[in-house]
Amino acid sequence: MVKCERCGRAVEETAALKHKTDAGDYEVICQDCFQAATGVDYQTFAFRRENAKMTLLAVLFCLAATVYAFVEKGALYGALGIVLTILVYLFASKKK
Ligand SMILES: [Zn+2]
Numbered sequence: 001m002v003k004c005e006r007c008g009r010a011v012e013e014t015a016a017l018k019h020k021t022d023a024g025d026y027e028v029i030c031q032d033c034f035q036a037a038t039g040v041d042y043q044t045f046a047f048r049r050e051n052a053k054m055t056l057l058a059v060l061f062c063l064a065a066t067v068y069a070f071v072e073k074g075a076l077y078g079a080l081g082i083v084l085t086i087l088v089y090l091f092a093s094k095k096k
Pocket of ligand 1: 004005006007008009029030031032033
Protein backbone atom coordinates (compact mmCIF):
# COMPACT_ATOMS: atom_id res chain seq x y z
CA MET A 1 0.00 0.00 0.00
CA VAL A 2 1.17 3.51 -0.76
CA LYS A 3 -0.18 6.83 0.37
CA CYS A 4 -1.75 9.31 -2.00
CA GLU A 5 0.25 12.52 -1.82
CA ARG A 6 -2.83 14.67 -2.36
CA CYS A 7 -5.56 13.28 -0.17
CA GLY A 8 -3.43 11.05 2.06
CA ARG A 9 -5.58 8.01 1.43
CA ALA A 10 -3.93 4.60 1.31
CA VAL A 11 -4.10 3.07 -2.16
CA GLU A 12 -3.01 -0.23 -3.64
CA GLU A 13 0.30 -0.02 -5.46
CA THR A 14 -1.37 -1.27 -8.63
CA ALA A 15 -3.99 1.48 -8.44
CA ALA A 16 -1.58 4.27 -7.54
CA LEU A 17 -0.65 6.64 -10.32
CA LYS A 18 2.45 8.62 -11.01
CA HIS A 19 1.41 12.11 -11.93
CA LYS A 20 3.67 14.83 -13.25
CA THR A 21 2.97 18.16 -11.62
CA ASP A 22 3.20 21.52 -13.34
CA ALA A 23 6.52 21.99 -11.57
CA GLY A 24 7.84 18.87 -13.28
CA ASP A 25 7.96 16.70 -10.17
CA TYR A 26 6.35 13.31 -9.90
CA GLU A 27 3.82 12.60 -7.20
CA VAL A 28 2.07 9.39 -6.34
CA ILE A 29 -1.67 9.92 -6.30
CA CYS A 30 -4.87 7.91 -6.33
CA GLN A 31 -7.20 7.71 -9.31
CA ASP A 32 -9.69 10.17 -7.81
CA CYS A 33 -6.99 12.80 -7.40
CA PHE A 34 -5.78 12.06 -10.90
CA GLN A 35 -9.21 12.86 -12.21
CA ALA A 36 -9.37 16.03 -10.13
CA ALA A 37 -5.91 17.10 -11.33
CA THR A 38 -6.31 16.37 -15.04
CA GLY A 39 -10.05 16.63 -15.56
CA VAL A 40 -10.11 13.23 -17.21
CA ASP A 41 -10.69 9.92 -15.48
CA TYR A 42 -7.92 7.38 -15.58
CA GLN A 43 -9.73 4.84 -17.77
CA THR A 44 -10.18 7.43 -20.52
CA PHE A 45 -6.59 8.55 -20.11
CA ALA A 46 -5.30 4.98 -20.34
CA PHE A 47 -7.50 4.32 -23.35
CA ARG A 48 -6.21 7.41 -25.15
CA ARG A 49 -2.63 6.53 -24.36
CA GLU A 50 -3.18 2.99 -25.68
CA ASN A 51 -4.83 4.44 -28.76
CA ALA A 52 -1.89 6.75 -29.40
CA LYS A 53 0.48 3.80 -29.07
CA MET A 54 -1.51 1.79 -31.61
CA THR A 55 -1.55 4.74 -34.01
CA LEU A 56 2.20 5.10 -33.73
CA LEU A 57 2.68 1.38 -34.39
CA ALA A 58 0.38 1.47 -37.42
CA VAL A 59 2.17 4.50 -38.85
CA LEU A 60 5.59 2.93 -38.25
CA PHE A 61 4.42 -0.25 -39.93
CA CYS A 62 3.17 1.72 -42.94
CA LEU A 63 6.43 3.63 -43.13
CA ALA A 64 8.40 0.39 -43.10
CA ALA A 65 6.14 -1.03 -45.81
CA THR A 66 6.61 2.20 -47.79
CA VAL A 67 10.38 1.95 -47.62
CA TYR A 68 10.18 -1.70 -48.63
CA ALA A 69 7.86 -0.93 -51.57
CA PHE A 70 10.09 1.95 -52.64
CA VAL A 71 13.18 -0.22 -52.68
CA GLU A 72 11.59 -3.34 -54.14
CA LYS A 73 8.93 -1.96 -56.48
CA GLY A 74 10.07 1.56 -57.29
CA ALA A 75 9.12 5.17 -56.64
CA LEU A 76 5.48 4.82 -57.71
CA TYR A 77 4.75 2.22 -55.06
CA GLY A 78 6.77 4.22 -52.57
CA ALA A 79 4.55 7.23 -53.25
CA LEU A 80 1.47 5.06 -52.80
CA GLY A 81 2.88 3.90 -49.49
CA ILE A 82 3.30 7.48 -48.31
CA VAL A 83 -0.31 8.26 -49.23
CA LEU A 84 -1.42 5.14 -47.39
CA THR A 85 0.62 6.11 -44.33
CA ILE A 86 -0.96 9.57 -44.25
CA LEU A 87 -4.43 8.06 -44.62
CA VAL A 88 -3.80 5.64 -41.77
CA TYR A 89 -2.54 8.48 -39.60
CA LEU A 90 -5.51 10.72 -40.39
CA PHE A 91 -7.98 7.92 -39.82
CA ALA A 92 -6.40 6.84 -36.55
CA SER A 93 -6.08 10.34 -35.10
CA LYS A 94 -9.65 11.27 -36.02
CA LYS A 95 -11.07 8.30 -34.13
CA LYS A 96 -11.53 9.56 -30.58
ZN1 LIG B 1 -5.88 10.97 -3.58
